[in-house]
Amino acid sequence: MTSTRLRGRPLVRTSYAQDMSLLNTPAKRRSTILIIIVSFLVPFIVTDDLLLVLTLGMISAVGAIGLNLVTGYAGQVSLGHAFFIGLGAYTGAVLGGDTDASVTGYGLPIYIWLPAAGVVAALAGLLVGPIAVRLRGLYLAIVTLGLVFLGDHIFRESRSLTGGPGVGRRGPDLVIFGIDLEESGVVLGLDLAREQRQFFMALVFLIIFAVLGRNIARSGVGRAFSAIRDRDVAAAVIGVDLTKYKVMAFAMSSFFAGVTGALYYAVVGVFEPSAFGLLLSVQYLAMVLIGGVATISGAIMGALFISSLGRISGEIAHVLPFISESSSGSGLLSVFQLEAILYGVLIVVFLIFEPRGLFGIWTRVRNYWKGWPFSY
């Protein structure tokens, strides 16, 4: 007998590794495999316009996971996420952009511009990290808010890199392993449209970064983050180096943000500096809050949900006559106003009624069945 485990009894722990493993119950193992298989089938079921929404949602999810690391796990409220996303977006666009355009571009391949986008953002995170060591709560939020305005100004003024407000520039070219994701055609014997290709790319990146995020969260680093969130003084007393882990939280979170920025605007195409305002930061915070604080799957759910809000309000507008489908049209509200309202209402409703987010709803449903036939 080589294994010391007791067969068919998942609750019998014979090593701590078993307890901490990525998928520590058979139910999690089975459902994760199922979800991944279904996700790979989605592009063949869903229409292309919806696919684009999901693709952008999945890319946002990477950034939301990043924000969740610093805000959810380590408890450091950051309103500066937009700045890091912007840094990533422009690093990616400059390094991977067209060499002939009016703005700077070096035409480098994705395996250079994508990591570089993450690294540049992470470096900026390293610079911000030390501030977090001295501040917490509201004060930290205000300081990171300042970061957004600084960034906004820099992005507006660096016309040679960003194209400036109202003009903008193109994102990097999406070519992976010689496959251009911006064209349709046959890949590996499958005739795939542009949206389908991009969806697969986003899905693969999401899986990579979700596993990465989950691994950070369940490792010693993740536990140190949680200790800081729950009580920084207590964490310091039990030997958690506050400076090191707070800086690490910001750097890791910014890396995720940088990658998101570069990928997102590569898929979107043209973008301009005003995109990286406070609203974007708030949007990411909303993904985390609505999805579920300090959970990876929650961040993914939140990102997909928030990214689909535009589409959802469009659908509502079809049904309700008093909502016009363009900003100038007649009617009580435009779709964009509706989206903004929905968005605010959702944050309020979730914070009051379901503070643990979409993940909290899922937990409740799961516990209902887990407890069957009892309630506790």
Place this chain on the structure above:
Amino acid sequence: MTDQKSLPQRIRAHAAEKPDGIAMREKNLGLWEPVTWADYWDSSSLVAHALLSLGVEVGDRIAVHSENRREWLFCDIGITAVRAATVGLYPTNPAAEVLHVLADSGSRLIVVEDQEQLDKTLEVIDELPTLEHLVYLEPRGIVGRYDDPRLMSWEDFIELGRQHRSAHPDALDARLDAGRTDDLATLVYTSGTTGPPKGAMLTMGNVEFVLETLQSGEAFINPPASEKDVIVSYLPLCHVAERVFTTWFNAGLGVQVTFAESIETVQQNLREIQPTILFGVPRIWEKIAAGVQIRMSGASRLKRANFALWMKVSRWIGRTLVERHGQHTLGTKVAYAAGWVMLYRALRERLGLSKVRYAASGAAPISPEVLEFFMGIGLPMFEVYGMTENSAIATANVRGRVRVGTVGEVQPGTELRIDESGEILTRHAGTFAGYWNNPEATAAAIDADGWLHTGDVGEWIDGTHVKITDRLKDIIITAGGKNISPSEIENSLKASPFIKEAIVIGDRRSYLTALIGIELDTVGEWAQQRKLSFTTYRDLSRKAEVVELVQGIVDSTNSRLAAVSTIKAFRMLPKELDHEQGELTATQKVKRSAITAQFSDDIESMYTKAGR
């Protein structure tokens, strides 16, 4: 001796055959640590060598005072390997009983678990001239505070064994293999409901008889237990029933033993381990069943409705099974399959019973209602009967021929008859050698032909199954001359989740009365739901509403009884009965004489105030 039949020899054989196979598991800091057969034999032989180096001779008595844990088994095997006898003490034994057992057995060495148990022995050590050494397992609170020269830590004790083993590597095998079947293996102290506990002598031959009976495959479990089976060990190991299910099943059939962390955590441990074989005393089964009721009463409406529906179905299944001796009909199979999806599977999983293929209840009578509950949710549950004096082998219900209310058929290899007075007599190779230092009691228990007088009154049902009426000495003869078995009435009362203790009184009286103790958990929950505030057990049991609740249970029990055996009045026990105070035995059996003396005022009041 060439055949490897004795208990320690079997462990040695297992270790040689499958050294890396897992013999047992114990939870330590959240992890279930395995003990392989090689570890098991190695540790046991170190204990044996340590005993040899301390000069333990054949026939000496060595005591063990600990909760169930691996060291208990190491000691048991080590002690019997040097042909000495193991004397087990209940962890709940107070100092006075510890004194009685140690003095009566004349133990030379005691292994105590921790400071708590050590203190009990040290309290009475001046009256124990034969006790030479005390070995403690847990050093916490002992090291640096106690300076008795007889004290020794487990590590030092094992180190002694190690030194002795390297100096005399063959000493143990020589001693072990010279073993004889009439060597004393263990003294099992009876719980002593009437007098001081008596030490029943079980020999190596008795143990071998049990091991062979277990192996034969016809007793208890069919197909016989094997290495694939898992048992949770949680009842006191000094009791013969747990010794059978833990030590002997393990040694004889290789069943894996897992030790529950404590008696309080049994339910969680059961859920983790999901054993395949489970033995429980009625009190445990009643508690599990009552626990289901409590947790269900706090469940959501939908879940309650689901539970109520499928319990109704399960009662029907249970009744059908009871009628058909445990065999399914097509109807019950279909109903069970649906219920399995909706309730039974999840319920059994939550209770830790999902993999149980053999559940047994014994050591005391269990009420048919409880049996029906478990049979209804699909647990193969069997009532068995045996006692220390016949090495726990007498009768058992077997698959497909279950009769609820009986203790089953006579085990293969056992002779059983019921004499003129109704007393059950058994005879087989497992009949004990007698009571230690008590020839009068021995003579009263075993007659000249080798028949053991069990002291239980019983009758044949259909000529195959035995039904136990009561303990001979408990039978109540009313002033009107009627013979009444109190335990039947008591069990019927105790089948209610609200009642923990019921003591029926009426010997030489004109009618029956009862002392009733409530179950604090369930009645407390019941009171909370009715917004009844209470402070203590005493306060709760005095509440008019609670008395009314109990009255309802008594009335419904009375309606099922013959007129002479109805309970005309009852009084509430103001406290939970306790072992420490001498009201219960270590096995939680009521000491009637102590109770009737303690509550004589209450009892008299029920007979003076004209009825009630």
